[in-house]
Amino acid sequence: MKTKLLLSVIIAAVFSLQQATAQNYVIIEDFEDPEVHIPLNNMTGGSVSDEDAFEVVANPDPNEVNDSEYVLQFTRAYDGVPWGGFWSSVFEPLEMDDMKYTHYQVWKPRVSPLRFKVEGSDQTGDFEHESMEPQQHTGEWETITFHYPDAAGEYPIIAVMPDFEDPLELDENIVIYLDNIILSDSPDDPLATSI
DSSP states (O other), rough: OOHHHHHHHHHHHHHHHHHHOOOOOEEEEEOOOTTSOOOOOEOTTTSSSSSHHEEEESSSSSOSSSOEEEEEEEOTTSSOOTOOEEEEEEEEEOSSSOOOOOEEEEEEEOOOOEEOOOOOEETEEEEEEEESSSSEEEEEEEEEEOOOOOOOOOEEEEEEESSOOOOOOSSSOEEEEEEEEEESSSSSSSSHHHO
């Protein structure tokens, strides 16, 4: 009898913990359909043409952080603009009354600042922020998180800048991979902590 009671207490505690740590999130874009994804309006400049800057390709390095089949490849021009990346009118506006964090996964050949911008709110205007924590790794997938404590309402436009360097100091073009752009209510990686 005591064993059954103890077991039921443990099960209840685990269930309660799962409910307490459950994270609400929305995948804005995961690039799993190479033909249908959010529109990519280039912010690139330099010697790489707009048509060549972005392409959905097979994941070059699937692992435990990102095992997606497809990802976005960004060819960063050595002579491009410091804020190189893209902006997009997303399929559904980001509702940021309760969800104040954005995340995306990145694979980069160098360490540099990353930024994410939400635009178009009638309530609070636009917000552009650097990542909460700096990039730690090169040559492997990493989840980068951004926090918007003052955001409220709907944001129909995002801008992703995975290599923000001003002035830009590259000697040659580099290739960056992006994936799993997500809105959530927690700073935790939603794909690593989902139950």
